[in-house]
Amino acid sequence: MSQSIDYSAFPNEEGHFGPYGGRFVSETLIYALDELQSIYSRLKDDPGFQAEFDKDMAHYVGRPSPLYLAERWTRELGGAQIYLKREDLNHTGAHKVNNTIGQALLAKFTGKSRVIAETGAGQHGVATATVAARLGLKCRVYMGAEDVKRQALNVYRMKLLGAEVFPVTSGSRTLKDAMNEAMRDWATNVDDTFYIIGTVAGPHPYPQLVRDFQSIIGREARRQSLEQAGRLPDALVACVGGGSNAIGLFHPFLTDESVKMYGVEAGGLGIETGKHAAPLNKGIPGVLHGNRTYLMEDENGQIIETHSVSAGLDYPGVGPEHSWLKDIGRVNYVVINDDEALAAFRKITKTEGIMPALESSHALAYVEKLAPTMSKDQIIIANLSGRGDKDILTVAGLDGITV
Amino acid sequence: MSRISQRLNQAKASGKKILVAYVVNGDPFPQATLPTLHAMVAQGVDVIELGVPFSDPMAEGPVIQKGHERALEHGTSLKGTLELVKQFRATNNTTPVVLMGYANPVERFGYSEFAKAAANAGVDGLLTVDLPPEEVVVLKAELDANGLDNIFLLAPTTTVERAKKIAAHASGFLYYVSLKGVTGAGHLDVDSVKSKLAEFGQLTDLPLCVGFGIKDPETAKAIAGLADGVVIGSVLVDKMGSQADKTAEEIAASVGAIISGIRNAIDTL
Numbered sequence: 158m159s160q161s162i163d164y165s166a167f168p169n170e171e172g173h174f175g176p177y178g179g180r181f182v183s184e185t186l187i188y189a190l191d192e193l194q195s196i197y198s199r200l201k202d203d204p205g206f207q208a209e210f211d212k213d214m215a216h217y218v219g220r221p222s223p224l225y226l227a228e229r230w231t232r233e234l235g236g237a238q239i240y241l242k243r244e245d246l247n248h249t250g251a252h253k254v255n256n257t258i259g260q261a262l263l264a265k266f267t268g269k270s271r272v273i274a275e276t277g278a279g280q281h282g283v284a285t286a287t288v289a290a291r292l293g294l295k296c297r298v299y300m301g302a303e304d305v306k307r308q309a310l311n312v313y314r315m316k317l318l319g320a321e322v323f324p325v326t327s328g329s330r331t332l333k334d335a336m337n338e339a340m341r342d343w344a345t346n347v348d349d350t351f352y353i354i355g356t357v358a359g360p361h362p363y364p365q366l367v368r369d370f371q372s373i374i375g376r377e378a379r380r381q382s383l384e385q386a387g388r389l390p391d392a393l394v395a396c397v398g399g400g401s402n403a404i405g406l407f408h409p410f411l412t413d414e415s416v417k418m419y420g421v422e423a424g425g426l427g428i429e430t431g432k433h434a435a436p437l438n439k440g441i442p443g444v445l446h447g448n449r450t451y452l453m454e455d456e457n458g459q460i461i462e463t464h465s466v467s468a469g470l471d472y473p474g475v476g477p478e479h480s481w482l483k484d485i486g487r488v489n490y491v492v493i494n495d496d497e498a499l500a501a502f503r504k505i506t507k508t509e510g511i512m513p514a515l516e517s518s519h520a521l522a523y524v525e526k527l528a529p530t531m532s533k534d535q536i537i538i539a540n541l542s543g544r545g546d547k548d549i550l551t552v553a554g555l556d557g558i559t560v
Numbered sequence: 561m562s563r564i565s566q567r568l569n570q571a572k573a574s575g576k577k578i579l580v581a582y583v584v585n586g587d588p589f590p591q592a593t594l595p596t597l598h599a600m601v602a603q604g605v606d607v608i609e610l611g612v613p614f615s616d617p618m619a620e621g622p623v624i625q626k627g628h629e630r631a632l633e634h635g636t637s638l639k640g641t642l643e644l645v646k647q648f649r650a651t652n653n654t655t656p657v658v659l660m661g662y663a664n665p666v667e668r669f670g671y672s673e674f675a676k677a678a679a680n681a682g683v684d685g686l687l688t689v690d691l692p693p694e695e696v697v698v699l700k701a702e703l704d705a706n707g708l709d710n711i712f713l714l715a716p717t718t719t720v721e722r723a724k725k726i727a728a729h730a731s732g733f734l735y736y737v738s739l740k741g742v743t744g745a746g747h748l749d750v751d752s753v754k755s756k757l758a759e760f761g762q763l764t765d766l767p768l769c770v771g772f773g774i775k776d777p778e779t780a781k782a783i784a785g786l787a788d789g790v791v792i793g794s795v796l797v798d799k800m801g802s803q804a805d806k807t808a809e810e811i812a813a814s815v816g817a818i819i820s821g822i823r824n825a826i827d828t829l
Contacts, residue, residue: 171694179694179695180692180694180695181663181690181691181692181695182618182690182692183618183619183689183690183692183713183715183737184692184712184713184714184715184717184718184737185619185713185715185716185717185737185740185741186717187692187715187717187718187722188715188717188718188719189717327622327625327626327629328615328616328625328629333616334616337616337617337618340618340619341618341619341620341621341741341742344619344740344741344742345740345741345742345745346740347717347740348740442667443664443667443668444662444663444664444667444690445616445664446616446618447690449667452664454664454668456668457637457638457639457665457668458614458638458664458665458666458667458668458669459614459615459632459664459665460615460616460664461615
């Protein structure tokens, strides 16, 4: 049934992916979203805008990122050939910058002088502060007070880049609260401020435009697979927090029926413990942060706290397009626990000399399970969405080592 | 005729301004809410806006966020809020009660189940901050079927074109958000409220009540001079939060005293 779907027709005009997505915001923000939508629909097919985006991708980010055959790891697992899409080699070290460059260009074309962002681990905050520095835009990054403590290095990076980091002390003091606070800032400063959302969530048109900017990952990977392996991959694997790196990889392959897709959620201490961040596996549909999507909530509809060793996956919701892709059965959403992700982090570091982010390590841990079940002539592409330098202190801490 | 329309017509007939007052159910502790509602009515509140606490109150400033957090610490829920309204109705069958909150608790309850239970409890209307007209269609049909008003927001950023559409679907009253920002913000500009209300007033026969950022009798008076009514919230929630160690009666009395001051101010325009 999925092959008959025209994926490019989603979201519809109102921003819906089936029952998901939409625009669940206070009236004050409607005008700003309308404005963003009309500017984006004009610019996305504008040759001047595209040329500037492509130029930045090539010369500032360093794209295309390599598609790397992990031969030693492949041999060790003894199954499918494993290719890694090396988003970790992008400027700033993760896929996030693809989107912040796109949105900063939108800010520039709309004449806004100030950008704001929310961040959890700090990767999106750093990517936003980076593009703001380059374009001379004022930048404030909202970050949960707990995360400010846990991610001191990224906080300082953002400050060096000229951004103001604003610790959020409301609610659970983490990513979701940072997003609430960024929305409040936007409602207050809507005239001069552009809100750069970091993932494929939030009110329409954000899930669409973040997807479009991140789809460069999948377009490159598809072309590279045809060039290097002579054919399309059999499976794609990517981690899913909000889900931007996964949508970026998956989207250009959605109509390729033969390509199976696996989105990997954070199982934390195990989904049976309740301490996880796997709304697609254990949540139910609801409304948060401007869109309808699968959420982790209690029986009264209150959003509950999540857990993952990886701060970038520690979010109670997920992009609405993933919710829809789950329901129609196009993508399989699976779970990897903290300990499995940490094991993959160590394994890939030692086997391939590549240190993956803990987020990406969830995807790689699933490859460890998947590859041996496939034959040697089959191909898996895993999205190595970010590098693991930022996680060294976390891993050292778990080892009882103070660096 | 609904309780809301009845009360608003009465106010109009007597030439009085409408006073809408917001507190969060269960804040700072569950027993405080009921006596506070009665005290507010005794001091001249026309419409009670009862906040339903939510874990992620995106449109609230810091004062009301804290109110939501205090209420949630006591396990306050949407179900419990309907219970509270039922208790209020045991001795007051005339003052309209509008629930104000966010979509997710209502989604979880189930739109149809919620609309029936709310009507049954004596609720008169619902204001869901994150359900703009485009997204409220399904819920509104359920509210309509149960005789409940959906209260819509208009903002300084709302275009006249859009306001026309909103006004066409609205019932009860329209709530004008007086500033770009969150509840309790400090930058209310009376002149800009005046010019926007002049525009929006042309589009509807419904009363226009103005809220967000009205903190004292002077501002209430200035705004009441331009609108059919005023909404106050943060100043009450702040007062309640600062008295978490007092008795329910003491809290109710202190909120009543603030209401009395605002009532006097808007009655002597």
